[in-house]
Amino acid sequence: MKEKIKYHAIRLFDKKGFHGTSMRDIGNAAGCKMPTLYYYYESKDILFDEVVRVAYIGLVDNLHKNFSAKLKPVDFCIQSLLQKKSLTEDEKIIHRLAMKTWLGFEGCDDVRCKLLEWESLRNSRNMALLSQEVSSEIWVRIITRTYTDLLQRIVLFDENIPNSEITEEMTLLFECAAKQKIKQEE
Numbered sequence: 001m002k003e004k005i006k007y008h009a010i011r012l013f014d015k016k017g018f019h020g021t022s023m024r025d026i027g028n029a030a031g032c033k034m035p036t037l038y039y040y041y042e043s044k045d046i047l048f049d050e051v052v053r054v055a056y057i058g059l060v061d062n063l064h065k066n067f068s069a070k071l072k073p074v075d076f077c078i079q080s081l082l083q084k085k086s087l088t089e090d091e092k093i094i095h096r097l098a099m100k101t102w103l104g105f106e107g108c109d110d111v112r113c114k115l116l117e118w119e120s121l122r123n124s125r126n127m128a129l130l131s132q133e134v135s136s137e138i139w140v141r142i143i144t145r146t147y148t149d150l151l152q153r154i155v156l157f158d159e160n161i162p163n164s165e166i167t168e169e170m171t172l173l174f175e176c177a178a179k180q181k182i183k184q185e186e
Contacts, residue, residue: 002040005030007090010051014093018048018107045108053111056098057118059091073133074174077147081166084154095155139177146173 008029012021023044027037041047063083067076087095101107102115123144130140150166153159 001030001032001036005032005037005040005047006051006055009047010055010090010093010097013048013051013097013106018044018101023047045110048107049111049114052094052097052101052107053115053118055094056115059094073130074170077143077170078167081147081150081154081170082163084151085160085163087155092155092158099152099155133174134177136177136180139173139180143170143173143177146170 005026009021009026012025012029016025021044023037023041024034026044026047027034030037041050063080066083067079071079084095097106098115101112102119104112127140127144130143131137134140134143146169150161150169153161
């Protein structure tokens, strides 16, 4: 029953939003009575946290397991974006809800704060990795923002960006950043 509740909850949250979805809506969609729903989840916030934040972190961890630890940052960015184009429907919903929550458009404040904290730790690690290849903090920000823009277009807007376009844009940014690094070292 718990899996059925989660299945319907993510779809309702995606369709109607956090504030537009009631526990009764979720219970009705899952075909369970309110006491059963509250047995598994004592509040809508706790349910939202599990089906969005916890599921999203698990999804990201699972997706990144497929990458080699020796992958260059440019290749990591490209493969990560290409990977997002082939998410399952459930994965797309989870990713979309997490992004909307992170951006402050959806969800509850507690889940957003937890996502921001988790993302901050990830960003620090990613920035450190990028800084090894790119000497300028400005280039690190440009690469990060371009990656985020492409990710949002893929996940939030379901835009089918050609693989070649993703590869060209990310490769060009890294090449330009590398050229600047060489000039600075001269």
